[in-house]
Amino acid sequence: MLIECKYCEAVVDARVISSYDSTEEDLDIPIKFSFLCCPKCSSPFLIVREQFVDESWGEPSVLFPPKDKQINPNLPVSIKNSYGEALSAFKAKAYTASTLMCRKTLEGICRAHDIQAKNLASALKEMKNKGIIENRLFEWAEALRITGNKAAHDVETVISIQDAKDIIQFTDALLEYVFTFKDKFNEFTKRRKKSESV
DSSP: EEEEETTTTTTEOOEEEEEEEETTTTTTTTEEEEEEEEEOOOOEEEEEEOOOTTTOOOOOOESSSSSOOOOHHHHHHHHHHHHHHHHHHHHHTHHHHHHHHHHHHHHHHHHHHTOSSSSSSHHHHHHHTTTTTTHHHHHHHHHHHHHHHHHHHHHTTTOOOHHHHHHEEEEEEHHIIIIIHHHHHHHHHHHHHHHHHO
């Protein structure tokens, strides 16, 4: 079965290891889950297909591995652009460039919260002191800042794929917390106060 392997970055003829027939409850449509393996890198896939009236099977929908990370459209434009470049650089295997763009994204987070500090280290401390980020996120941001500094200033520094992947995940966690979960929690709090006052 032809599937795009995100690890090999190619369409491969994946080998079916096992399948399970089921039914989509709401629509009473037969579906088939299949566990597959990439013939090149042995990466696993989990797919699902629907069966049509003529008993043929539809195109596979990949459930695992998950699709590439989608950037929150509500982020400030400058932050969205920087983080988008970080993800593009990582996909292109430019791990140092990816790390540098994550550091730039971090600077954008500080600016978006009107943090006026002489350098990024001071800005992060101010974010923590103002309660914009909590201690664990501050530690992640510090790790991101230090790695970004090494990538920018030390020509001998080589950023590995694992380090770059971790930096992307730290950046994503910061963005999710500062721009997504905080907003959702604030909306939740407003709704609760409104319902309690009725």
